[in-house]
Amino acid sequence: MSAPTRYFDDSVKGFITWSIIWGTISVVVGILISLQLAWPQLNVAPYLTYGRLRPIHTNAGIFGWGIGSFIGLFFYITQRLTKTSLWSPGLARVTLWLFNIGIASAAVTLAMGINRTKEYAELEWPLAVVVAIIWVLFSINVFMTIFKRKEEQMYISLWYIMAALVGVTVLYVVNNLGVPLHLFKSYPIFAGTNDANVQWWYGHNAVAMVLTAPPLALFYYFLPKVTGNPIFSHRMGIIAFWSLIFMYLWTGAHHLLWTPVPDWIQTLAMAFSIMLIAPSWGAVMNGYLTMNGRWDQMKTNYLVKFLITGITFYGLQTLQGPMQSIRSFSAFIHYTDWVPGHVHMGTLGWVSMIIFAAVYYTTTKMCETEIYSVKLADTHFWLVLVGQLIYSITMWIAGVQQGSMLLATNTDGTLHYSFMETMIAIMPYYKIRAISGIIYLVGLVLFIYNIYKTYQKSAVSQTAKA
Structure with a gap:
């Protein structure tokens, strides 16, 4: 009789805990900017203005609360649907550290006004690279767990998980293609209506691959x-x-x-x-x-x-x-x-x-x-x-x-x-x-x-x- 599968849930707990923290920050900042719209005198230049805080609200909500939760919960359900332990618990811990460093750095740089001015893609190229690395490490861990699965049946949840992993990778990389001017500034390789078209191909499909499939x-x-x-x-x-x-x-x-x-x-x-x-x-x-x-x-x-x-x-x-x-x-x-x-x-x-x-x-x-x-x-x-x-x-x-x-x-x-x-x-x-x-x-x-x-x-x- 085979021994029961051991599931590694430490990183699940870590991601859930930190996603709740970032989600709470997102809601608090959201309330603050809603108050600023009703009472403009609550804007305090330069760091606590609506223009600086609004992208912090959206990024903390989508990336911190949403993606943070999904990473942790995907680690949880993938192990159980495949009846296989997580491929690399160590890699999951590294991913968690990078995730928190990335979200905190995003909050600081956005508050400083370092912003690409693209919806859901505001982060300048050094942080965009960090986000891409986080997602690739997470994807490798999930895909490897699926590849070595003990359960032959691929339940519908796994299909949505794999779609999100592939979809976000392609969308984020293509929309963030640019030419760096220096450490805090880059220009997209697309221009004019092409740039707008690529941005909203990314923007709406981010809704699909981050806020629908997961x-x-x-x-x-x-x-x-x-x-x-x-x-x-x-x-x-x-x-x-x-x-x-x-x-x-x-x-x-x-x-x-x-x-x-x-x-x-x-x-x-x-x-x-x-x-x-x-x-x-x-x-x-x-x-x-x-x-x-x-x-x-x-x-x-x-x-x-x-x-x-x-x-x-x-x-x-x-x-x-x-x-x-x-x-x-x-x-x-x-x-x-x-x-x-x-x-x-x-x-x-x-x-x-x-x-x-x-x-x-x-x-x-x-x-x-x-x-x-x-x-x-x-x-x-x-x-x-x-x-x-x-x-x-x-x-x-x-x-x-x-x-x-x-x-x-x-x-x-x-x-x-x-x-x-x-x-x-x-x-x-x-x-x-x-x-x-x-x-x-x-x-x-x-x-x-x-x-x-x-x-x-x-x-x-x-x-x-x-």
């Missing part, structure tokens, strides 16, 4: 574990996976509607954006149908609440996103606060809900104990849900009002409202947004406390056993 990998793994039901249809999952990966690659130019980018590229992006509804909802329906006979758990199981609410927000995102890619609708809401409402439904509602569930689950398994407080977890769920809904709905209302005012014209064709008048009109919504962020932060603090007390509870239990 949380879907987690969702497909943890929902069956939590509910006790097998996934409804693995075949549906595989078909939706390949369709999603193919269609996403063509959608980036929908960020560039009504620009000098050729019309045929814009139209192609529109078409594929609308087609994306089908594979996206394939995953949503797979999740819903997996709940057959288990819907009562929405009341009794705190993990199910996070997972099903998360996948529901994903479904809403993938309806709203294609709608925004249509030229006529884009002309109305682009450059308004509707867009941050859309983005934060994805990051706070879809991605973070799935990560919260995954972290709760893995923490209890690695600590070999139950969560410290189910009541705290339920309260955490409702606080982040309410905070996110207030944020998004407020911004959608502001965006509609803003778009209507910006497009309003007099009989002679001149604009009816000035830009400043639109800002005055939506200022109350900015204040409500700041409040929603504080509500979300309170939920996040409860989450951190619950995880900390669970680790503490486990340590006491282990000491008693000894």
Whole structure:
């Protein structure tokens, strides 16, 4: 009889812990910049201004909270799906050190104003190289674990993991190609509309490979574990996976509607954006149908609440996103606060809900104990849900009002409202947004406390056993 597989989870704990730290920083900075928009006097030049802090908020959220969590959780689920121990625990520890050095250095340089001015690709070339190295080391560890797997079946989560590893590598490297001028400045090798096209090919596919494929990998793994039901249809999952990966690659130019980018590229992006509804909802329906006979758990199981609410927000995102890619609708809401409402439904509602569930689950398994407080977890769920809904709905209302005012014209064709008048009109919504962020932060603090007390509870239990 073969010995049970030993799983190496030290780096899993490390990445989860640090991703929570960076995620908390992202939320705190997000609240600060929301307050700065409502009360401009809170901007303190040069380091604590909106322009310096906003990229720190997005990078700490996407790279620190999102990618940090995904690296740790991918290490966790890959070992279990392959029934194989991690290929190199030492390499995982090195990756964790580099990860934290990279995120901290990014925060410092962005605060100093060292910025490529590209969305989600602000880091100058030395740090971009560090990010690429981190991702390659992480990818090697995961791929080698998969290659030496003991389980022949490749479960759907592994396909999403591999897609993310390959996709992010290609996207990040191509979009960061540039000519260094000196240590703190470089110029992209692309120019004009080509540069814009490559940037949003990267930008929107970063949404695919960082904020879609990884949380879907987690969702497909943890929902069956939590509910006790097998996934409804693995075949549906595989078909939706390949369709999603193919269609996403063509959608980036929908960020560039009504620009000098050729019309045929814009139209192609529109078409594929609308087609994306089908594979996206394939995953949503797979999740819903997996709940057959288990819907009562929405009341009794705190993990199910996070997972099903998360996948529901994903479904809403993938309806709203294609709608925004249509030229006529884009002309109305682009450059308004509707867009941050859309983005934060994805990051706070879809991605973070799935990560919260995954972290709760893995923490209890690695600590070999139950969560410290189910009541705290339920309260955490409702606080982040309410905070996110207030944020998004407020911004959608502001965006509609803003778009209507910006497009309003007099009989002679001149604009009816000035830009400043639109800002005055939506200022109350900015204040409500700041409040929603504080509500979300309170939920996040409860989450951190619950995880900390669970680790503490486990340590006491282990000491008693000894």
